[in-house]
Amino acid sequence: MTQPLLELHNLNKSYGTFEAVKDIDLSVDAGEFLAIMGPSGCGKTTTLRMMAGLEDPTRGDIRLEGQQINDLPVWQRETPLVWQNLALFPYMTVRENVEFGLRMKKVPAPERQRRCAEWLERLGIAGFADRNVAKLSGGQRQRVALARSLVLQPKVLLLDEPLSALDAHMSIRMQGELKRLQRELGITFVYVTHSHSEAFSLADRVVIMNTGRIEQLGTPQDIFLRPRSRFVAQFVGGISLFSGMLKTTKEGNIGIDSADGLLQIADPASAQGGTRCDLAVRADRINVTTQPGWGTNEVPCVLMSEEFAGAVVNLHLETAAGTGIVAQLQQRDLERLSARAGQQVYASWHPEDGVLLGAPALKAVA
Amino acid sequence: MSVLSAKLRLRRRGWFALWAAPLPVWFALFFLGPMLLLIAMSFWSVQNYRLTPDFSLSAWSYVLSLDFLWSSFWRSYGLSLLSAVLVSLLAFPASYAMAFLISPARRLTFLGLALAPFFTSYLVRIYSLQVFLGEGGVLPQMFHSIGLSGASLLNSYTALFLGHATLTLPVVLVLQTLALGNVDRTEMSAAVNLGARPLQVLRHIILPAARPGLSLGVLFAFLLSYAEFVSATYLGGGVFQTLPILLTDLIRGGQQWPRAAVVSLLMMAVLLLTSLVTVAWAYRQKGN
Amino acid sequence: MNRHLKHALPAWVWFTGLMLVFVILYAPILSALVFSFSADRFPSLDITRFSTKWYAQVFADARVLEALKNSLTIALSTALVATTLGFAAAYADFRFRFFGQRMVLALALLPPTVPIVVLSLAMLAFFSRIGLSGTVGSIIVAHVVVATPFAMAICRLRLEQMPPEYETAAQNLGATPGQALRLIVLPHAAPAIGAAALITFAVSLDEYAIAWFVGGLEQTVPVTVLNTLQGQVDPTIHVIGTLAFAATLSLVFAAQLLLLRSTKSHKNKEVSP
Structure with a gap:
């Protein structure tokens, strides 16, 4: 097995009695695009800052290519960071910003200029080289920040919500460029974000953090299809959750006995009868009908509201027991349904579309 | 427990101390040192005209039993409070104009002009006032020419108040203008929208919102006036025997160090108490 | 102010108040200037001759x-x-988080709240005990205590306008703390440092109480003014006053200009397209 590029071992960070990061174990391979995601205050940025040496771990190890780097001061780390607010130096031109790191490393002038020019060219900002960074657009500033870090030819690039300052349109364009850049360069990106779309569309693997711990680590598909906890399911969104006791019926079917009735599941391989379980069903797997009798798992509910999201519509339903259900429909399906808010409808899904949380042995249902 | 190596930690401490230490060290030696000495000195005794370290309460009991000390204490306090309130009232229309009637860009220029005199020769400004108000000065001459008494205006409370205003106006103007400038314009619009008339907006929205800043203005005017001795001496003409005058007299009159120290500490205690009460009142919130 | 917000009193009332205040503030300064050029020994309204x-x-x-x-x-x-x-x-307050930080800040801002007479007295007592009273050095040491809070406040406010990431970003790109300070923080703080130097210079130039108590025979300009105040009418005080006003006012205005311009350029940078 090859050596991971960056490893965190049992990493902890506390501020007084507040534990920001708890027992993080993580290894990142060379050339991998890893996204760390979670709600604000979950410890994702602290973790990233510890990688860069901006925070000292309270406990634990950080290793780069097998070497422990805990004691290496920030300025000797070679883990450049793209900052959330970019932190471009306002008293310098674009060129001076990009050359800054090379200057600090005492790279001789000819090489420095060559490398700077190469990166300005590569990121399409050569035309602004002598402009003050304050006079650039958001996208251009973003490129300067990238060039400033990449010109150092790091093995790993750290990015802290780098696109959050851009508008939606620009952000999507930059996502594409980031992904292309990472593929071409073949270097490791560690990318902190709170945006699902960024994490899921960019990363090879995604880490979901909550209250300082890793909740789940996996490919975007893994996490989307098999959330391991209620937290991940809720955080990823578009998932309805039911909870109840695991139970086998007289007919030999297995399901959970929830407040909304018995909800069957397809393959409870590892689950024990009588344990309390959470069942997750993705919004696009739920059918909504005005008449009952369409599926195995069928729950009568009231249509609360419709939320338009482009080509699809999210319907928010509520069962008699008060469980919230979200179902995703195509526009034309909604028209066919012709239901109004307040109306009685039926939500149904196939047993194989229900996923038991915290049961990794379940097979993929993709 | 940090996992940092000792060498790295030492280097960081050194860098930190390089910036963090100089001011506290200087102030501990040359500010806290003298102030603590003052406290200690109030317990020392004077034997054969020589100051001797001691633990004696004689200076305290002597000073506290002086009737004229208490009268000059209350006079100082009352006069300074009166000056502070009057200066605040005098400054208010000007601050209001700067905060609401002048564009923000020009406001800074006006504030700069208002603050600048605070840093320029206070003594000479007091001298100018002396010339203005004294026998045959500009103001008495003007009064005389319109048929009023042309007598000197010095050695009066008016003169003393003008002296205090000369000292405290800049600070009061700045504090008031900043306080008024920070009043939320949306709240004012909301009040108008709910039917408040201009005077009601001033009373129920502007003044309560600006209260901390306005009270700080009164407080600072009070602190400065209370500690001031130049106006009291040269404009008030010593008619008002205030604590600072008493203090300078004690020192110049001979080796009365312990007594002077006691008077100083009393002054400090009064100022501290007044400040605490004012600040607590200024930042008091309605409801809990 | 918006059109719908009417003032409780007509605008001229407020503006009259503004004018009155500026007259009170600047009349003494102007009168010193005028009388300094009057040939008469006793200052009065009817100036006979320019001199x-x-x-x-x-x-x-x-x-x-x-x-x-x-x-x-x-x-x-x-x-x-x-x-x-x-x-x-x-810089320490801006850059580091440390135990007792608020105490240090309070200590640094304390001297201006101590009555100047009390401070002078304490300084005199202190310096005579260590045998330094009556020297120029002791006045400097004491003036530093009085002036530093202004310098600290000005620099601290300016640093506040700089996102702390700038400096860490420089370190992240390989700059040592010293280099980051020199290349990133100092250019940003330069106007404030200049302003602080001008203001502290003005504060010291004007300070009379401590210089009077502590200085002994070493007189400063304000102390000679103070001594003249006690004596006869002396027209030269107008001259000294005019020069003092010219000096301190230009220092203070220069400082304000520095700060104002740096704040403006800072704002321009924030509203980049």
Whole structure:
């Protein structure tokens, strides 16, 4: 097995009695695009800052290519960071910003200029080289920040919500460029974000953090299809959750006995009868009908509201027991349904579309 | 427990101390040192005209039993409070104009002009006032020419108040203008929208919102006036025997160090108490 | 102010108040200027003749020149030390989180709240006990205490306008703490450091109580003014006053200009497209 590029071992960070990061174990391979995601205050940025040496771990190890780097001061780390607010130096031109790191490393002038020019060219900002960074657009500033870090030819690039300052349109364009850049360069990106779309569309693997711990680590598909906890399911969104006791019926079917009735599941391989379980069903797997009798798992509910999201519509339903259900429909399906808010409808899904949380042995249902 | 190596930690401490230490060290030696000495000195005794370290309460009991000390204490306090309130009232229309009637860009220029005199020769400004108000000065001459008494205006409370205003106006103007400038314009619009008339907006929205800043203005005017001795001496003409005058007299009159120290500490205690009460009142919130 | 917000009193009332205040503030300054050029010994409204003889007299007065030399020495040294201390403390407060930080901040801002008479008294007692009273050095040491809070406040406010990431970003790109300070923080703080030097210089140049108590025979310009106040009418005081006003006002205005311009350029940078 090859050596991971960056490893965190049992990493902890506390501020007084507040534990920001708890027992993080993580290894990142060379050339991998890893996204760390979670709600604000979950410890994702602290973790990233510890990688860069901006925070000292309270406990634990950080290793780069097998070497422990805990004691290496920030300025000797070679883990450049793209900052959330970019932190471009306002008293310098674009060129001076990009050359800054090379200057600090005492790279001789000819090489420095060559490398700077190469990166300005590569990121399409050569035309602004002598402009003050304050006079650039958001996208251009973003490129300067990238060039400033990449010109150092790091093995790993750290990015802290780098696109959050851009508008939606620009952000999507930059996502594409980031992904292309990472593929071409073949270097490791560690990318902190709170945006699902960024994490899921960019990363090879995604880490979901909550209250300082890793909740789940996996490919975007893994996490989307098999959330391991209620937290991940809720955080990823578009998932309805039911909870109840695991139970086998007289007919030999297995399901959970929830407040909304018995909800069957397809393959409870590892689950024990009588344990309390959470069942997750993705919004696009739920059918909504005005008449009952369409599926195995069928729950009568009231249509609360419709939320338009482009080509699809999210319907928010509520069962008699008060469980919230979200179902995703195509526009034309909604028209066919012709239901109004307040109306009685039926939500149904196939047993194989229900996923038991915290049961990794379940097979993929993709 | 940090996992940092000792060498790295030492280097960081050194860098930190390089910036963090100089001011506290200087102030501990040359500010806290003298102030603590003052406290200690109030317990020392004077034997054969020589100051001797001691633990004696004689200076305290002597000073506290002086009737004229208490009268000059209350006079100082009352006069300074009166000056502070009057200066605040005098400054208010000007601050209001700067905060609401002048564009923000020009406001800074006006504030700069208002603050600048605070840093320029206070003594000479007091001298100018002396010339203005004294026998045959500009103001008495003007009064005389319109048929009023042309007598000197010095050695009066008016003169003393003008002296205090000369000292405290800049600070009061700045504090008031900043306080008024920070009043939320949306709240004012909301009040108008709910039917408040201009005077009601001033009373129920502007003044309560600006209260901390306005009270700080009164407080600072009070602190400065209370500690001031130049106006009291040269404009008030010593008619008002205030604590600072008493203090300078004690020192110049001979080796009365312990007594002077006691008077100083009393002054400090009064100022501290007044400040605490004012600040607590200024930042008091309605409801809990 | 928006059109719908009417003022409780008509605008001219407020503006009259504004004018009155500025008259009270600046009339004494202007009168010193006017009377300094009057040939009359006693200042009065009907000035008979223009003259610069009092200026000649001041500049021929060895006592005043000696005091001026003292004042400048003291103000220059104070500005240098106070600005250094003030910037260091402001930077430490901005950059680091440490135990007792609020206490240090409170200590740094405390001296201006102590009555100047009390402070002078304490300084005199202190310096005579360590055998330093009556020296120019003791005045400098005491003036640094009085002036540093201003320097610290000015520098701290300016640093506040700089996102702390700038400096860490420089370190992240390989700059040592020293390089980051020199290349990133100092260019940003430069206007404030300049302003702090000007203000502390002005504060020291103007300070009379401590200089009077502690200085002994070493007189500064304000102390000679104070001594003149106690004596006869002396027209030269108008000359000294005019020069003092010219000096301190230009220092203070220069400082304000520096700060104002740096704040403006800062704002422009924030609203980048």
